[in-house]
Amino acid sequence: MIEAINEAMRQEMERDSRIIVLGEDVGENGGVFRATDGLLEQFGDQRVFDTPLAESGIIGTSIGLAINGMRPIAEIQFLGFVYQAMDQLAAQAARIRFRSAGRFSCPIVVRSPYGGGVRTPELHSDALEALFTHSPGLKVVMPSNPYDAKGLLISAIRDEDPVLFLEPMKLYRAFRMEVPEEPYTIPLGQARVVKEGDDVTILTWGPTVPLVAKLAAEMQTKGVNAEVIDLRCLQPLDIDTIIASVEKTGRVMIVHEAVKTGGFGAEVAALISERALFALSAPIVRIAGYDTPYPVPSVEDDWLPNAERIAEGIHTLLRY
Amino acid sequence: MLDPNELQVEIVQILDENGNGDEEKLAAFSDEWLLRAYREMRRARVIDERLLRMQRQGRIGTYAPFSGQEAAQIGSALALRKDDWIFPSYREVAVCLMHGMPLEQFFHYVQGRLSGKRMPEGLNIFPTQIIIAAQTLHAVGCAWASKLKGESQVSVAYFGDGATSEGDFHEAMNFAAVYNVPVIFFCQNNQYAISVPYRKQTASRTIAQKALAYGMKGVLVDGNDVLAVYETMKQAVEAARGGEGPMLIEALTYRLGPHTTADDPTKYRRPEEVETWRTKDPLHRLRVLLERRGLWTEAQEEALVAQVNDEVTAAYEAAIASKSGSIVDVFDYVYSEAPKLLAEQKEEVMRRKQRSGVR
Numbered sequence: 001m002i003e004a005i006n007e008a009m010r011q012e013m014e015r016d017s018r019i020i021v022l023g024e025d026v027g028e029n030g031g032v033f034r035a036t037d038g039l040l041e042q043f044g045d046q047r048v049f050d051t052p053l054a055e056s057g058i059i060g061t062s063i064g065l066a067i068n069g070m071r072p073i074a075e076i077q078f079l080g081f082v083y084q085a086m087d088q089l090a091a092q093a094a095r096i097r098f099r100s101a102g103r104f105s106c107p108i109v110v111r112s113p114y115g116g117g118v119r120t121p122e123l124h125s126d127a128l129e130a131l132f133t134h135s136p137g138l139k140v141v142m143p144s145n146p147y148d149a150k151g152l153l154i155s156a157i158r159d160e161d162p163v164l165f166l167e168p169m170k171l172y173r174a175f176r177m178e179v180p181e182e183p184y185t186i187p188l189g190q191a192r193v194v195k196e197g198d199d200v201t202i203l204t205w206g207p208t209v210p211l212v213a214k215l216a217a218e219m220q221t222k223g224v225n226a227e228v229i230d231l232r233c234l235q236p237l238d239i240d241t242i243i244a245s246v247e248k249t250g251r252v253m254i255v256h257e258a259v260k261t262g263g264f265g266a267e268v269a270a271l272i273s274e275r276a277l278f279a280l281s282a283p284i285v286r287i288a289g290y291d292t293p294y295p296v297p298s299v300e301d302d303w304l305p306n307a308e309r310i311a312e313g314i315h316t317l318l319r320y
Numbered sequence: 321m322l323d324p325n326e327l328q329v330e331i332v333q334i335l336d337e338n339g340n341g342d343e344e345k346l347a348a349f350s351d352e353w354l355l356r357a358y359r360e361m362r363r364a365r366v367i368d369e370r371l372l373r374m375q376r377q378g379r380i381g382t383y384a385p386f387s388g389q390e391a392a393q394i395g396s397a398l399a400l401r402k403d404d405w406i407f408p409s410y411r412e413v414a415v416c417l418m419h420g421m422p423l424e425q426f427f428h429y430v431q432g433r434l435s436g437k438r439m440p441e442g443l444n445i446f447p448t449q450i451i452i453a454a455q456t457l458h459a460v461g462c463a464w465a466s467k468l469k470g471e472s473q474v475s476v477a478y479f480g481d482g483a484t485s486e487g488d489f490h491e492a493m494n495f496a497a498v499y500n501v502p503v504i505f506f507c508q509n510n511q512y513a514i515s516v517p518y519r520k521q522t523a524s525r526t527i528a529q530k531a532l533a534y535g536m537k538g539v540l541v542d543g544n545d546v547l548a549v550y551e552t553m554k555q556a557v558e559a560a561r562g563g564e565g566p567m568l569i570e571a572l573t574y575r576l577g578p579h580t581t582a583d584d585p586t587k588y589r590r591p592e593e594v595e596t597w598r599t600k601d602p603l604h605r606l607r608v609l610l611e612r613r614g615l616w617t618e619a620q621e622e623a624l625v626a627q628v629n630d631e632v633t634a635a636y637e638a639a640i641a642s643k644s645g646s647i648v649d650v651f652d653y654v655y656s657e658a659p660k661l662l663a664e665q666k667e668e669v670m671r672r673k674q675r676s677g678v679r
Binding site for chain 1: 405407434435437438439441446447451454456457458459460461462463464465466468469475487488491492494495498499650652653654655656659660661662
């Protein structure tokens with residue numbers, strides 16, 4: 001996936017000279033995960049910038065760059081560091097269009113690795129997507145495989161609005177996948193049906209998608225036919241695909257790494273109850289991070305949504 | 321050892337509070353320029369006083385007056401080219417007017433209309449910033465873009481003394497110096513952040529000296545001397561445009577009125593202090609100079625005030641006569657294209673509007 005992300009940026013930078021890359025260690029070092037590897041060599045130091053260590057500065061200057069005609073791709077080194085830049089994201093970037101009643105727009109992409117299971121220090125693993133879905137004006141995109149990563153990132157770069165592009169670091173090198181060499185786009189706001197099924201709908205996004213897909217395949221051999229949907233974008237949200245699936249299966253599980261209370265799963269559950277309550281045969285089940293700070297590495301596997309918790313949830317749904 | 325007590329920061333002044341100054345320096349300013357600066361400052365003062373009264377009458381919303389800071393605002397704006405970028409906070413009305421903002425536009429803003437948020441096309445004025453110091457980073461980014469594109473505009477971040485305590489100010493100063501971008505940090509040190517005085521805001525004797533820590537030039541200027549402000553700003557603008565990078569200007573001034581119309585400054589300022597600063601009024605000293613040179617009379621003063629009052633009335637009336645936006649419009653400015661769920665909310669609002677229209 002990391003190569004797909006790198007290729008998307010490289011091809012877009014070749015296409016559009018307004019695109020620049022900025023962030024901590026993105027130049028000489030090519031990013032701490034090598035997402036920007038080789039970009040400095042190819043595009044030079046007037047397109048790729050190792051910035052001072054200041055997250056608010058990275059986002060705030062990206063806003064100014066964008067309103068004056070550039071197309072910045074900013075990197076926040078780990079999503080847990082984004083709190084430092086929350087004003088510039090939620091109160092500034094998100095509102096430029098609104099604050100100027102349409103005179104200015106803020107086409108920036110903020111890339112950030114996130115998600116758990118890789119034994120990081122504190123505040124490197126937190127899934128904070130709900131902070132951004134609660135900030136009107138931002139778009140929130142979360143790929144779960146190399147093909148989607150490239151197509152979604154190219155769409156994000158070409159988008160006229162600020163986009164949070166959240167990259168599950170566990171999946172950076174988790175598996176290989178054929179990705180077309182030429183540039184292509186995947187529209188923001190289209191969910192992907194990973195596996196069709198009619199017994200239960202599992203809605204998930206980002207790092208938990210491969211886990212859920214694997215479990216669903218195993219369940220299939222035991223006679224449980226789960227439909228797995230990777231939302232891919234939380235804002236804009238593909239509500240039609242969600243509701244169509246719920247109406248087919250009548251049973252819903254939502255899986256995400258973020259803490260449960262106030263997580264985006266709660267919003268999805270509320271939307272389903274507003275639009276398809278009478279299609280439900282069972283209460284909606286949410287499998288999420290517990291309502292604690294992201295824990296220490298020695299216990300994170302028990303904190304994260306895992307195979308055991310998800311299987312248990314499916315059995316609960318099927319009891320009804 | 322670096323000792324801040326040994327640092328000498330001199331204040332740039334051309335015209336003192338009694339309208340006197342070094343003749344050689346004064347000679348650099350034409351009569352036309354002096355008259356223009358005075359007219360613009362007087363216009364700004366009249367507008368400010370009217371806005372304050374109109375808020376008291378309930379005709380406009382909360383307002384942050386700038387009386388006392390006209391020289392800092394007009395003097396700095398006079399040194400700019402029309403295509404330079406301005407990133408104002410909420411107290412920079414005189415700057416924005418000087419840079420071309422139509423007065424009617426401002427009435428839309430203070431009447432809380434959506435149209436008040438949209439500066440006319442071609443005016444390089446960023447929307448009013450409420451979050452303290454957030455705009456300093458936008459100015460740096462904007463200047464950075466100018467530099468990358470090889471364009472010659474400079475960007476100016478306007479902010480107050482309180483903003484220098486915010487992290488964004490420091491990050492902005494640092495980025496600006498590291499990338500050597502054509503930005504000017506124009507701080508109006510009006511000595512109060514709402515009620516908190518300068519000495520509680522920072523232990524630094526001046527704001528100007530903070531520039532040194534970032535490898536940037538800083539200058540302290542008498543912010544009530546429009547000549548000194550203009551001259552200082554002109555040098556900073558020329559340097560920035562010439563590729564010499566950013567500069568921090570501290571314009572030492574005083575807010576004669578309240579923080580906003582929701583504030584009572586007698587709670588935190590002694591009347592004697594305010595009176596002292598009234599004697600340093602930026603308009604007074606220039607008027608003294610103009611009258612001494614036989615360039616200005618009481619009759620001209622009265623005519624100008626009457627003219628601006630008419631202008632204010634006309635702008636206000638034009639604003640209230642124009643069509644006010646509706647709740648339906650707010651959905652159009654969130655994304656380039658409203659996502660489905662947002663579009664549904666807009667439709668819901670439109671249906672309700674139509675229903676109530678029928679009733």
